[in-house]
Amino acid sequence: MNLEQWQEMLQRTSWPIVVEFWAPWCGPCRVMAPSLERVAHKFEGQVDLVRINADDAPEVVQALGILGIPTLIGFEGGREVFRRVGLQSESTLERLFEALLKGKTEGVSSLGRIERLMRLVSGTVILVLGWGNGPALALMLVGAALIFSAVYDRCPLYNALISRVKAWRRSQ
Numbered sequence: 001m002n003l004e005q006w007q008e009m010l011q012r013t014s015w016p017i018v019v020e021f022w023a024p025w026c027g028p029c030r031v032m033a034p035s036l037e038r039v040a041h042k043f044e045g046q047v048d049l050v051r052i053n054a055d056d057a058p059e060v061v062q063a064l065g066i067l068g069i070p071t072l073i074g075f076e077g078g079r080e081v082f083r084r085v086g087l088q089s090e091s092t093l094e095r096l097f098e099a100l101l102k103g104k105t106e107g108v109s110s111l112g113r114i115e116r117l118m119r120l121v122s123g124t125v126i127l128v129l130g131w132g133n134g135p136a137l138a139l140m141l142v143g144a145a146l147i148f149s150a151v152y153d154r155c156p157l158y159n160a161l162i163s164r165v166k167a168w169r170r171s172q
Contacts, residue, residue: 001052003059009050010078016100017048021064021071023055028087029070035090043097065169074100089115116150123147 001009010017020036022029040049054061054069064073067085074082074096082096127143130136 001057001060003063006057006060006063010075013048013075013078015046015048016074016076017050018097018100019050019052019073019075021052021054021057021061021066021069021073023053023069026069032070032087032093035088035093039090039093039097042094043101046101047097072096076100076103119146119150123150 018040020029022033024030036049040047052060054066070086070088072082072084072088072093073080081100084092084096088096123143123146125143126146127140130139130141130143133139
């Protein structure tokens, strides 16, 4: 698929679509494929799934600024409304499809409650271990990064900054 074909496809879609950029050599892509197919089947006729082999569409990959695969991008009315990079659980995929269908994609978390809790607990333990051992700055930074990875999608400062970065990237 070239860039012109991509833009044409995006313009002629009448309902929301989820586009997956994948590659046959990508392990996480192969792991996520069955779950993605099940979720797409569940939303058949309401949300379309388009799978694009990133190796076959380098122009599109570059134009969209895709840096890793699998990447899922939700489009509504030809406009990108969410982007997720990496392996997603089936429950996360369902939440993304459902949110896209309802037009409520802002603030859709890619983390489940258990994963969020595990990151918070793990990060706190690592942070405390780092504090108690010296303090060990590297360990404390790892703990803080893990805690932030659990709450970044709920941080208003991060959301404000990332929306400006995305707008700037689209204008480039």
